[in-house]
Amino acid sequence: MRDVGILAGVSQSTVSHVVNQTGKIPEETEKRVREAIRELGYRPNETARNLRLSRSHTIGMVTDRIASSPFAGRVLRGAEEFAWERGYLLLLVDAKEDPSIESAAVDTLLARQVDGMLYAAMAWRGVDAPAGLAKIPSLLVNAWPSGSLKIPAIVPAETEGGRLAASTVIEAGHRRIAYLGGPQDDPARVEREAGFRKAMAEAGLAVNEAWVLSGDYQISSGHALTLRLLSSAEPPTAVVCGNDRMAVGAITAALEKGLRVPEDLSVVGYDDQEDLADQITPALTTVTIPHYEMGRTAVEHLLEALDSGLPPRGATIPGTLVRRGSVAAPALR
Secondary structure (H helix, E strand, O other): OHHHHHHHOOOHHHHHHHHHOOOOOOHHHHHHHHHHHHHHOOOOOHHHHHHHHOOOOEEEEEEOOHHHOOOOHHHHHHHHHHHHHOOOEEEEEEOOOOHHHHHHHHHHHHHOOOOEEEEEEEEEEEEOOOHHHHHOOEEEEEEEEOOOOOOOEEEEOHHHHHHHHHHHHHHOOOOOEEEEEOOOOOHHHHHHHHHHHHHHHHOOOOOOHHHEEEOOOOHHHHHHHHHHHHOOOOOOOEEEEOOHHHHHHHHHHHHHOOOOOOOOOEEEOOEOOOOOOOOOOOOOEEEEOOHHHHHHHHHHHHHHHHHHOOOOOOEEEOOOEEOOOOOOOOOOO
């Protein structure tokens, strides 16, 4: 620290403030200190610093197979990247949806004196969070508390996502619109369908209940349900789907019937699944689930709580619409 101060032309205490991110240091002074740190290859003694600050600069994260998911793995990436930017490490344990492993994982991370804890779910759902999370600042990610332990949560705005998906085809001029959702007891399906109905109501459009169908989020399901819709005398001109895989099934069904997508049938998905939504023809208009943003926000709110001494804040994170080629104004029939 003394050598860094000499090279930068500042006091050792100024170097300490820059390294520990304490006090208010002029931007130009901080720049000189950081350049000196790089030039000298200075590395703070993390153990000594953590003991002094009563911080380990690590965040524990317990998940349920999240790392293996092409979607929810983005939560991990967002959390890890933001933690790294702020000088923290993320310690991850995959509990494989086993409550006994979850509790043991939380206890193990507490024993390693993590500063805070995240519990992240692969699919948006209610969780009975392990009791150990109450001992330090903690947040749920992509989940909400369904048990006795009420922990703040960072969750996606699923209802708004459903409204956004439906509004896309409404704004394109469609009035005969169907909705293909996942299983009726799936929480995401419930919220996305609610958003679909909200968009229809806002546009003054009646929902045709015969066109609100349940599937299983698979391509084959979207294919079969769309064939059923297209067999009616006056079929829909647009289909809003609960996920991208069902939307792919809807597109293949339309093509089988000799229809053009999007001219004869517009299709909207949900998820923006990598290597799928932008690879089919036409490329799929869809709504993203903000997995990456939820991970970053969770760490940001956790560090805010650690710095302020206040409980962490939950948040609802909106997805975004990705416009591609599967939506157009309806052709006259």
